[in-house]
Amino acid sequence: MSIELGRLVIQPASGKPVPPEWLDQKTLEVCRSVLTSIGVDAFRYAGYSTGRYGEHKSAGVTLRFTSVLTGEPAYAIFNVDLTRKRTTAGGKAGAPLPAGEFRVGERSRFYKFWLSTGLPLPERMQRFHKCMGKLSSILLAGAVSRDRLEAQSLQPLTITADQVRLAVLGHKEGTTWAQPGHKKGTTSGHKETAPAQSLRGLQRNQTTCVANHENKLTRRCDNKALPNTPIPIHRPPQEQSMDEWLEAYSSN
Secondary structure: OEEEOOEEEOOOOOOOOOOHHHHHHHHHHHHHHHHHHHOOOOEEEEEEEEEEEOOOOEEEEEEEEEEOOOOOEEEEEEEOEOEOOOOEOOEOOOOEOOOOOOEOOOOOHHHHHHHHHOOOOOOOOOOHHHOHHHHHHOEEEOOEEOOEEOHHHOEEOOEOHHHHHHHHOOOOOOOOOOOOOOOOOOOOOOOOOOOOOOEHHHOOOOOOOOOOOOOOOOOOOOOOOOOOOOOOOOOOHHHOOHHHHHHHHHOO
């Protein structure tokens, strides 16, 4: 089990396929458990808006997120263009685009961010507004100061299978992890090119009230039930906890 490009990936040792109904219901719970165990936060896309920001009224798009661990809001701002590039039936060149629409170039930070997600590109560079909802399918990580995510650090969350195994199955205690390439000790600003910011989202979270889901696997004693020990009841996957499901697969 791992998190690749912001998506949960499960490959059971038994080779059996993961029950889709269980995966649909448990993906967020499993990811939250892994993040809590490792001490890492991630963010889920919640929506976007366009506008002009700062003293110079620079055009930008604001992406809104919520923390997976705490539910607290966060946002990131990317520089974009809010005017038409050429004259069309919809309007003259230089005229404002309709509300919610924006245009980016192939050298823009937003375009590079989108490529990093592995999501399909729109047919035109000013049609990103039609596929923004696809961001909700992945978990993202980045340097955050207060409630602002640094745009240049925003990227899909990646946690390896070994890191998940150590965290969820409890093979080793005290293991910590942080996604590389981020910096600390900075302040928040209002432009995409603001200084690097502190990585609150990727540091150990000691104040979160999310329950720790780590449980030790129950040992089996020669497949014989001990006296006064109730016979285990096999519940359907959608009613099983993550540990119950992982134990069932690891025992096959």
